[in-house]
Amino acid sequence: LAGPDGEAADAAWRRLGAAGDTAVPFLRERIRPVAVPPGDDKQIEKLVADLDAGRFVTRERAAKELEAAGELAIPALRRMVERPPSAEVRVRAEALVRKLTAQPLTADQLRVLEAIDLLGQVRTPKAVALLEEVAREARVPRLRTEAGRAVQRTGKAENDKK
Incomplete structure (x- = not known):
């Protein structure tokens, strides 16, 4: 096959x-x-929450790790887009969803x-x-x-x- x-x-x-x-x-x-x-759904949820961290380095690390998680991160990111704690988080989460859904299988x-x-x-x-x-x-x-x-x-x- x-x-x-x-x-x-x-x-x-x-x-x-x-x-x-x-x-x-x-x-x-x-x-x-x-x-x-x-996969660890709790870890993905933590990374999504870290998109709103006070430190830029933490937000960047979370974005990179979520990207590495691939499609597994999409549901948690979509939930964050629906109820973002800030405009920056919404923009970051939307960008990650677009990027991850565009990846080839x-x-x-x-x-x-x-x-x-x-x-x-x-x-x-x-x-x-x-x-x-x-x-x-x-x-x-x-x-x-x-x-x-x-x-x-x-x-x-x-x-x-x-």
């Missing part, structure tokens, strides 16, 4: 799709570490998006359950959003069949 040979990767995805429910545990093992990476994240699409095509109860789990628990906003969209598509497809 991750190899340089595109044709082999496509064939592997097709085999996984044909495997139906038997592929779901395999896909779960690949999706969870990328969509729900370990990693190769692992792109593979997870492919797996989400595949699960949406498989549409078995186990596949949909995994999509719902990712939509609920993913810490990477773009992956959470795409999983939610896939869940909606599977529901729409089921309703269209009726």
